[in-house]
Amino acid sequence: MPGSPSALLYVFLALxxxxxxxxxxxxxxxxxxxxxxxxNLGNITEFIRxxxxxDNYRTVLADESFQxxxxxxxxxxxxxxxxxxxxxxxxxxxxxxxxPGAGFMRGLLLCSWMLPALVVGALWKWIFATEYGVAxxxxxxxxxxxxxxxxxxxxxxxxxxxxxxxxxxxxxxxxILIAAALTAIPKEHYEAASLDGAGSAARFWYITLPALRPAxxxxxxxxxxxxxxxxxxxxxxxxxxxxxxxxxxxLLSYQFSFKQFDxxxxxxxxxxxxxxxxxVALLYVRTLKxxxxxx
Amino acid sequence: xxxxxxxxVVAALCAxxxxxxxxxxxxxxxxxxxxxxxxIYGGIKAFNESQSEYRIDPxxxxxPQMDSELIKAIASGSxxxxxxxxxxxxxxxxxxxxxxxxxxxxxxxxxxxxxVYFKGPWASGLWKQRIFxxxxxxxxxxxxxxxxxxxxxxxxxxxxxxxxxxxxDAAKALKDPAKNVYGFGFSAVQAEEGVFQFLPFxxxxxxxxxxxxxxxxTEALTFWADMVKDGIASRDxxxxxxxxxxxxxxxxxxxxxxxxxxxLPRLQKEAKFEWRLALLPVxxxxxxxxxxxxxxxxxxxxxxxxxxxxxxxxxxxxxPKILNEGWKTGRLAPxxxxxxxxxxxxxxxxxxxxxxxxxxxxxxHPQWPxxxxxxxxxxxxxxxxxxxxxxxxxxxxxKIKPILAKTPL
Numbered sequence: 069m070p071g072s073p074s075a076l077l078y079v080f081l082a083l084x085x086x087x088x089x090x091x092x093x094x095x096x097x098x099x100x101x102x103x104x105x106x107x108n109l110g111n112i113t114e115f116i117r118x119x120x121x122x123d124n125y126r127t128v129l130a131d132e133s134f135q136x137x138x139x140x141x142x143x144x145x146x147x148x149x150x151x152x153x154x155x156x157x158x159x160x161x162x163x164x165x166x167x168p169g170a171g172f173m174r175g176l177l178l179c180s181w182m183l184p185a186l187v188v189g190a191l192w193k194w195i196f197a198t199e200y201g202v203a204x205x206x207x208x209x210x211x212x213x214x215x216x217x218x219x220x221x222x223x224x225x226x227x228x229x230x231x232x233x234x235x236x237x238x239x240x241x242x243x244i245l246i247a248a249a250l251t252a253i254p255k256e257h258y259e260a261a262s263l264d265g266a267g268s269a270a271r272f273w274y275i276t277l278p279a280l281r282p283a284x285x286x287x288x289x290x291x292x293x294x295x296x297x298x299x300x301x302x303x304x305x306x307x308x309x310x311x312x313x314x315x316x317x318x319l320l321s322y323q324f325s326f327k328q329f330d331x332x333x334x335x336x337x338x339x340x341x342x343x344x345x346x347x348v349a350l351l352y353v354r355t356l357k358x359x360x361x362x363x
Numbered sequence: 364x365x366x367x368x369x370x371x372v373v374a375a376l377c378a379x380x381x382x383x384x385x386x387x388x389x390x391x392x393x394x395x396x397x398x399x400x401x402x403i404y405g406g407i408k409a410f411n412e413s414q415s416e417y418r419i420d421p422x423x424x425x426x427p428q429m430d431s432e433l434i435k436a437i438a439s440g441s442x443x444x445x446x447x448x449x450x451x452x453x454x455x456x457x458x459x460x461x462x463x464x465x466x467x468x469x470x471x472x473x474x475x476x477x478x479v480y481f482k483g484p485w486a487s488g489l490w491k492q493r494i495f496x497x498x499x500x501x502x503x504x505x506x507x508x509x510x511x512x513x514x515x516x517x518x519x520x521x522x523x524x525x526x527x528x529x530x531x532d533a534a535k536a537l538k539d540p541a542k543n544v545y546g547f548g549f550s551a552v553q554a555e556e557g558v559f560q561f562l563p564f565x566x567x568x569x570x571x572x573x574x575x576x577x578x579x580x581t582e583a584l585t586f587w588a589d590m591v592k593d594g595i596a597s598r599d600x601x602x603x604x605x606x607x608x609x610x611x612x613x614x615x616x617x618x619x620x621x622x623x624x625x626x627l628p629r630l631q632k633e634a635k636f637e638w639r640l641a642l643l644p645v646x647x648x649x650x651x652x653x654x655x656x657x658x659x660x661x662x663x664x665x666x667x668x669x670x671x672x673x674x675x676x677x678x679x680x681x682x683p684k685i686l687n688e689g690w691k692t693g694r695l696a697p698x699x700x701x702x703x704x705x706x707x708x709x710x711x712x713x714x715x716x717x718x719x720x721x722x723x724x725x726x727x728h729p730q731w732p733x734x735x736x737x738x739x740x741x742x743x744x745x746x747x748x749x750x751x752x753x754x755x756x757x758x759x760x761x762k763i764k765p766i767l768a769k770t771p772l
Contacts, residue, residue: 109434109456109461111459112434113440197599198599199597199599199616200543200616218599221597221598221599221747222598223747306602307552307553307554309552309601309743310743311740311743311744311749312553328733329459
């Protein structure tokens with residue numbers, strides 16, 4: 069009797085574990101292996117390659133562009149998380165109000181999130197063009213700036229530009245997740261609070277925000293993970309330039325592997341990016357565990 | 364009953380035809396050419412019809428992804444039979460032993476004779492005296508200018524600038540900030556394309572890649588950086604790819620641009636003004652005519668199932684009759700014995716054909732991408748004003764030195 073159900077149990081257990089080992093574990097292990105080897109076009113088909121210890125990691129840490137790009141990545145991800153969650157929350161609250169067309173327009177906002185990142189990148193490159201871009205046109209027409217801003221060709225502005233574009237691109241995703249969490253807050257709480265004389269600010273502060281806390285944390289983790297993978301949008305807008313000013317880790321790792329053919333160094337960079345994402349993913353799993361039904 | 368006898372007849376016919384009509388062997392081909400007028404399409408069709416032993420199975424791989432797709436194919440051990448590669452990366456692949464050595468096949472070939480090829484394109488396929496690639500086409504950069512704007516600003520469109528000074532003067536006269544018109548446009552993007560556009564100036568100044576810390580190199584880069592600083596060229600040049608530079612030209616935002624012949628079909632279709640081509644200007648006193656050499660090479664990855672069939676197709680496509688068709692999409696023939704009679708865009712053809720004679724190959728060097736990256740960074744540092752041109756180039760020279768010490772150019 070105890071034999072048969074546990075056999076089935078092992079089958080069900082084995083399926084996801086095999087999947088994880090095959091499609092997640094193997095690439096990670098393979099990447100780690102490549103990061104301690106000298107890998108070039110000639111030996112990429114082989115498994116046994118010259119072992120170089122931590123040389124690739126030393127090269128990466130000493131590389132000027134890596135240091136700059138690591139800082140870029142943290143700034144890019146940080147700004148994206150704060151802005152996407154913040155604006156997402158504001159927009160979700162706005163559409164939670166009862167007015168005609170609210171649901172429709174909320175759905176319409178999702179359109180930008182459904183576009184391919186390369187298309188969005190090309191679009192923003194156009195918007196941010198110095199001479200004929202609409203961003204400078206509007207700013208100058210409103211007399212907010214005298215000389216045109218070099219959105220993508222000024223090293224001190226480029227990171228801001230790609231960040232803005234990515235916030236626009238990713239915000240609807242946060243918004244829709246937060247909107248879903250909003251609908252789960254029982255209406256009675258608000259009614260009771262109103263009867264007790266709580267204003268809209270107090271209701272937001274004492275009811276909405278605490279109820280949304282787990283959802284917001286989860287969204288923040290997801291946005292971090294998504295933004296850590298940002299590649300195509302930046303690739304289309306600036307290719308990481310000028311002077312790596314708008315470059316991020318995944319793109320730099322790609323450039324080292326597939327443009328310089330230095331796969332070992334590219335893999336070592338990938339390991340750094342992996343460590344960051346892994347840390348955030350752990351946090352995400354923890355918040356999911358602690359997530360309780362709203363209030 | 365009738366049906367059954369028909370089937371029998373068909374079956375009998377098939378049995379008879381079987382040994383004669385053996386299944387043709389498929390040759391998988393990767394190429395990035397999307398214009399249907401490109402010579403590759405006519406070539407594939409004619410090749411497939413001309414014989415029954417092989418059949419070309421083409422797949423379009425976008426240019427920027429070609430390297431990474433091929434690397435993935437090599438890593439997974441299932442490679443296509445034939446690939447067209449951008450010529451400066453060929454050495455990276457051949458030096459690492461990932462391409463089939465074509466030397467013996469070429470020595471037996473009646474169509475492909477090394478001495479009929481231009482030196483630059485041919486050199487791109489060589490590694491240690493062995494031949495790993497055959498040039499498919501060649502291209503180079505020339506100066507494209509808006510003749511209408513020349514007239515409007517009182518310049519003679521029949522006398523385009525011939526020297527750096529004349530180029531600068533013309534660009535100054537042509538720029539018109541009120542109308543968002545820049546005098547000159549080029550691509551200084553952080554990518555191979557940027558280096559492709561910068562090298563003509565480096566060589567015209569008398570500079571060289573292995574002497575980036577010499578004053579000649581600084582002169583060349585300063586020439587570019589100053590144009591951006593003085594508003595003669597847009598600051599966006601450091602973020603513009605070549606096709607975007609052409610876009611600014613076609614939109615009337617740049618009066619003169621560096622332009623390759625592959626843009627001619629687009630110029631013809633979209634430019635609503637009279638445009639003309641001119642040889643790249645030279646630096647007075649130095650008088651070195653120079654341009655960059657670009658183009659695609661045929662390569663057969665090592666491990667290709669049908670290397671012989673692939674080579675048959677390379678030979679087929681290297682026939683002057685096919686190469687003659689290349690110009691329809693602005694592809695110049697890499698062979699000296701091909702002259703297009705009655706070409707499209709005759710003025711442009713004359714200029715590019717002449718410019719090709721002074722076009723220099725990049726490399727060949729297995730670490731060309733690293734050399735290129737060092738130059739890209741120097742270009743961007745100087746143009747953005749992050750570092751003075753001479754310091755930026757000295758830094759690049761320091762990065763390139765150990766690479767060249769290991770494998771000289």
